[in-house]
Amino acid sequence: MRPLRYSINVTLDGCCHHEAGLLPDKESMRYWTAEMERADALLFGRVTYEMMESAWRKPATDTWPDWMNEWQIPFAETIDRAKKYVVSSTLSEVDWNAELLRGDLGQAVQRLKQEPGEGLWVGGVTLPLALADLGLIDEYEFLVQPVLAGHGPTLLAGLRERIQLEPLDRHEFQSGAVAQRYRPTQGAA
Numbered sequence: 001m002r003p004l005r006y007s008i009n010v011t012l013d014g015c016c017h018h019e020a021g022l023l024p025d026k027e028s029m030r031y032w033t034a035e036m037e038r039a040d041a042l043l044f045g046r047v048t049y050e051m052m053e054s055a056w057r058k059p060a061t062d063t064w065p066d067w068m069n070e071w072q073i074p075f076a077e078t079i080d081r082a083k084k085y086v087v088s089s090t091l092s093e094v095d096w097n098a099e100l101l102r103g104d105l106g107q108a109v110q111r112l113k114q115e116p117g118e119g120l121w122v123g124g125v126t127l128p129l130a131l132a133d134l135g136l137i138d139e140y141e142f143l144v145q146p147v148l149a150g151h152g153p154t155l156l157a158g159l160r161e162r163i164q165l166e167p168l169d170r171h172e173f174q175s176g177a178v179a180q181r182y183r184p185t186q187g188a189a
Contacts, residue, residue, distance in 0.1 A: 002117040003138035006128045010142050015149035026071045033075040039121035046088035048124035106134045146176035
């Protein structure tokens, strides 16, 4: 069974909005590139899928946009070629190496987890909350940024039940950010 990993950037006060001062740097982009490469497929909700596609899909010109720094290209290439599953009740079709995940969310994700491979990766806010409530997330990874946002969506806001976690790994960045990886304790997932 392949594990489902939830990874996200988050501020010290729990904000996980991409515009809350969570700007990527060379070190964090290398880290996220390696995390994406560990996944057999990415799982997105509609909002995250559309946001990621608008930023990281390779243009038809086959040339990355001028705004993209050279150190961002490995991440862009990794996410661009990755297999993607999109959970949406409003989209009728997707592309960008993606397919819609329909039907019962829990059953659909369980089927994906049963397939052989290294793991699945989920990002975003709304979909991970639903997956956490269903007990389907096997690892939680938070890249905690040394920023206080003071507003915006917060990490797993509205979680139905407390999930006890045990630490797996910790990595400190030169920027002061800290990547912390956890798994639910026995009986929680």
